[in-house]
Amino acid sequence: MVKVGIPRALLYYRYHPMWQTFFTRLGAELVVSPPTTRATLLAGSARVVADTCLPVKVFLGHVIHLVNKCDFVFIPVLRSVRRRVYNCSKFLGLPDMTRAVIPECPPILEIEIDVNKGEDYLHQAIYELGRHFTPKKSLIKEAAQAAWEAHDDFRKVMHHAGVMLPEAMTGREGEIREASSNSSQAAIGLIGHPYLIHDEFINHRLIERLQATHSRVVTPEMVTPGELEVATARLGRDYWAYEEEVVGAGSYFLQGKVDGIIGIATFGCGPDSLMMDMVRREAARIKSVPFMSLTLEEHTADAGVLTRLEAFLDMIHRKKRKTLPCA
Amino acid sequence: MRVGIPHLGNLYIPLKTLFRRLNVDYVVPPLNSRRTLSLGAKYSPEGLCIPFKLTMGNLIEAAELGADTLLMPGGYGICRLGYYVRIQEQVLRDLGHPATIVELGVSERKFLGFLEMVKKLSNNAPWTKIFAAFRFGLAKLNAIDRVERAVQKVRAVERDKGTANRLYARSLDALDEADDYRTLKKVEADYLAQLDAVPRNGRQPLIVGITGEFYVLLEPFSNLDLESELGKLGVEVHRTTFISEWTKFSLFFGFLGKSKKERIHQAAMPYLKRDIGGDGWESIGEKVLYARERYDGIIHLAPFTCMPEIVAQNIMPATREEIPVLTLLCDEQMGKPGMLTRLEAFVDLLERRRQKRDNKNNSGQAQSK
C-alpha cells in the first residue's frame, strides 16, 4: 500500500479529516507525524533562517520525522479558498521551501487550490492528485465527494455541537460530556490559527491550563461560519485567508459572548500582528471584554506564559465577581 | 482639501509635478529621517515590516503639515501593501488627525483607478489636462531613473569619492524644477554629460546585483543608502527594479516589461514554482540569473519579518547556480556600523574570488598556448 505522510502542523488542523478520507478511499495508508515536541521544533529550526516563523519551523520538523517512513509527503498549496482572499506567502512556498531545506524529503504530493481560477481548475487539480493512486476518474471523484462531506461534518460537529477540535478530529465527540455552563465559570475565547491554538507544544498547553482553572474555552471553530462572516465584516473586510479566525472570532467574542479573549500569534507574522491589532483596538474601544495577546516564538518560556495567564484570569474573576449579584 | 503622500525614493518629484500642474493643494512630508522611522515604529503594531513603519511615519508627518487626504498604494494583491491602509487610518485617527486615506488600487484598478483619483483631487480638471500632466510626470520619472543609472556606474569608479552623489543631488533639484519637456531634456543631458566627465580611478569595479523586496530596494533610507556605500567600496551595483518601472507596472501591467519579468520567473521555476506574494519569486529568479551572468555577488535586501523574502532566503542556498549572497535585513535595529562591517567583509570575499578566477583563467590561457 502506498504510504502518504501527513505532517501534523499548519493546515493539518483545518483539513485532516478531508485528506484522510480522500487518501484512504483511494487505497493509501496515512502516516501522521506524532504531536509536536521540542525535538520536532529543534529539528525544523536547524534547517531554516532564524526569522522563519515558529509554525513553519514546527512544520518542517514534522516533515523530517516522516523521512523514510512514507512514500510521499502531502503538502497542499492553498493559494486562495475564497475569492480574492489570499494566503500567507509561507503557505504558498511550502512545497518548494521544504524541498530546498530538506533534500532527503520523500517526493512531495502537491495540489494547488485557487478558487480564483474557477471550478474546472479545481477539479483538474484534484484529479491530478488522485492519479497518483488510481487511473479511474470516477473513483477519484467519489473520494473527493466523500472527503468534502467528511470536512463538512467535521466543521459542523464543532460549530453546532460545540465540540473542540481535537475531539472532533478523532471522532471522539461522543465521549465528551455536555459542557455544563455554569454562570460563575469564566468563558475564555481564544483567537488565532488552529495550528497555534491546537498545538499544545506551541501554545504551552494553554487550553489544558485554562480548563484546569475551570474556565470554559471557546475557539473560533466553535462559532458558525455565518456568525463569523458577519463579525468579520463589522471590523473590516477580508484580505488574508483565515482572517475570520482572528478578526472574525475576535469581533464575535467582543459582543459580550465571553468573559475574556486571548489572542495567540507568533512573532514576526505580519498578517497576525495586523489582525490582532484590529481586535486589540476594538477591545480597547468598547472596554467590556478584557483582551490579552500572547506572541509566541521559539524561545518563549513556559514561566512567562504562565504568569501572564494567571494575572489575566485573576482580573477576569475579579471582574466577574463584581458583576454577579450578591447572594 | 490638502493631499499628502508617503515616500518611495524619488517618486515624490514627479508626483509634485503632477499636483502642481493640476493645481492640487499638496504637501510632501519631510524626506525619511530617524524621526519618521521612530514615529512609524512607535505607532505600528509590533513585528511589522519596515515599509509599513516608514509609510506610517510619512503619513503622520504629512498629517502634521495639514494634509487631510493621504494617498497610499493599497488594494488587493498578495501580501504587498494590501492590508496597510485600514490600520494606518486607525492609527491616524487615534492620534487625532482626521485624515482619510485614499487607496490607490495598485493591483486592481491600475491606471483607471489612478486617473479617477487624480480627477477627483484636481477638482474635476479636464481630462486633456490630466493626461498632459500625467505624461509629463512620467517623462520626468524616466529621466530621473536614467540619471540614477548613470550615477550607479560612476560611484564605483570615480576618483574623488562623493562626486557622483553631489551631482545626483543637484540633478534631482534641477529635474524637480524643470517645467517643460525642453528644459527636462536639457537638464538630463547636461547632468549625464557631467557624470560622464567625472574623473575615474581606472580600476575595474566588482559588479554586484541587488535584489529583494521592492520598497527596500527603492527607498535608500530604508537600506541605509546601501548603493552609495557600495560605491565607496568600489562596487558597481546593478538593479533591475527602478521606480519608473515599478510605477508603470503598478499602473499598467508589465513591470520590467512583461518578457523581462517572465524571464526572471522562468529562472526561478526549478526552485519555486509560483508567485508567493511580494517579490519572493523574483528574488530567487534574479539570484539564478545574476549567477548565470557571472556577476561577482548578490546583495539580497529584505525587510525584517518580510514573509516572501524569508521564503526566498530559505530557498536561495539550494539553487545550483552558485554565487555569494549577502542578505541584509532592513529594520530600525539595523545600524550603519554593523552594515558597513558586513559589506566590507563581503566585498573582500568577492575580491578574493575574482582574483582566484582571474588566476585560473590566466594559467588556463598559458597552458593552451
Ligand code: SF4
Ligand atoms: S500566517 Fe504567520 S504564522 Fe502562519 S505561516 Fe504565515 S507567517 Fe507563519
Ligand code: SF4
Ligand atoms: S512583501 Fe514583505 S515588506 Fe512587503 S508588505 Fe509583505 S511582508 Fe511587508
